[in-house]
Amino acid sequence: MTKKQTLGSAKVAPYVFILPFIASFLIFYLYPIISTFIMGFQQVYPGQVEFIGLENYRKLDNPEFKVALKNSFRYTVYTIALLIPIPLLLSVWLNSGNRTINTVYRSVLYIPSLVSIVVAGTIMRLLFASSDKSLVNTLAIAVGAEPRQWLLGGPHQAMILLLILALWRWVGVNIIYFLSGLQAIPDELYEAADIDGASQSQKLWRITIPLLKSTTIFVTTISIFGGFAMFEESFILWAGKPSPNNVGLTIVGHLYNKGFQEGEMGMASAIGIVLLIIVFTLSISFLKLFGFFEAEGRR
């Protein structure tokens, strides 16, 4: 058999096609995950690695890690609370009425997600700079309010800035998901509802939202990942320095500090494993709660 025939045979070809994926999965995902797991039990210094048992995990019992956990958790909850309803309503609105205008709006809302976080965060930092001459403070003064030190103003203000950034960036992406969900809903349902004399809000609550359930579950799940993985936003917003009072410290931020600022790669790995467990547990229990696995089984 020639080489060409081997590659072309029905048995081998599928494996050849998935080889790039399998290889990159093994090299870039599985291997790092396993070595992170091992490094979690080690003290890793240049040229000197020792096993230290659970010491890294014991050291996680510190106030900074708790702050990071709390911040990440709050950020995730708030982003889900904002990034589900707002894009949902916007996509319902974009799905009705004048198509040309809607296409324009859709692009406008989507563009922010193409901007790199570094650029967006830097612009945000300068907009909210503490000087009286920053854009936001200029506006504040124009309407008679006091100029503020936005980025140094405590946990609530910090969270609001992070949420504005998240909202600006991710609304467009979630709209795309919801729009594709909406287009899968058959028009007949709405026509039938019209004949029965249903109002707009009844149609929304009784047809649109229930039928978007699987889209909503999907968007929520990726928001859980996104929320807990958040790091760049707060890193850039405070110009790469630790945020005042750790208001912007997230789990990944803490991981970065330990691994790259303090050179404790072992401890950073331990944080990574804890993060993995948290996200895994949360998303699995969320999916279970909403009967995602059952629905799959039935199909």
Place this chain on the structure above:
Amino acid sequence: MRKMAKLWNEERADRRYLFKPEVFPFEDMHTKCWFPVQAGTGAPDLVDIEIAKYPNFLKGNIQLAPLNDVIDPVRDKFVTARLDIYSKDGRNYGLPFHVGASVIYYNMEILNAAGVDPYAIKTWDDYMKAAKVVKQKTGKPMTTIEVTEHWSFWPLIAQQGSDFLDADGNVILDNATNVKTLQYLKDLLNSGAAVATPGGFHHAEEYYGFMNDGGAASIWMPMWYMNRFTDYMPDLAGKILILPMPRWTADGMRSAGMGGTGTSVTNQARDLELTKDFLMFAKGSEEGNLKIWEDLGFDPPRWDVWDNPRMNAANKFTEYYQNDDIFGMLLDIKDEINSVNIKEKLPAVIDRLKSSVMIQALQQQNKSPAEALKEAADLAR
């Protein structure tokens, strides 16, 4: 460095050094350098490592090459405290860019308007009194105090022989001197004669704008801050006078060596000897040190060049500042430049100063200086 590479290659046809520098942002540079050093492959021959990150590279089995053999012939010409900060167990791993002597920069336009003579400010008590006069006469603050970094605080405690860590690397962040000094900063702020630095720290865009507009009458920072004035605050040209810092006691020290970036040779360098010799030529030779001043505006770590006529030749720095003889002033305080301890726990301590201590004790004032320092010290221990 590029100029020095050219000079090296002109003089030594048999040992040419191909110098290919890459410039990175601060965090990026250290991360990109940290990985290959950990991994044992892929590191550049020469690396710049900032002082606050340096201890990370001295952990474990050190992957940098000791430079003792190239330093030894001229060791006595260096301000040796600046070699010690990049050393461990008697081995020197990095060459400094500068002494980083802390000085105070006065905006003479404001001081003259207030009728305050900076030469009469001998102690920090005098400074506090003068600050109140400036505030009262001109309505402007005497100075700005960093609330998200540590440069307003570190030189002041180092002047008094205190530090964040002791010589053995133990955390002494919350000792009595440090508490008292942080309290001084708080009092200065609360008297109205100082304000929290716009933007939080002295490298913030907001601060440059504020200071450039004549926002405050003075600032204490190390000598390497000179080029921030010339680059970012052009409107203050001809108005700034550099003096040694006030003392804490009648015979106290007037300066402290602060900050820095060490250039090191990794043990992955292709030709270790050549790289070490080149580094020593570029940063450790007389010519290299003169260039450090002429191009960068830093106070070079070899004091034997400080009275070289080239140090007084007109350049953008001598034109900008009112001083007639900047290095004469520096020679005058040469023996009063206290050093700091750069040990393993430093990155952790500095992280906490930036993220909590300064904010809590100075800006929000929801914790007393003693409480804020104690909490951070315990965390770092």
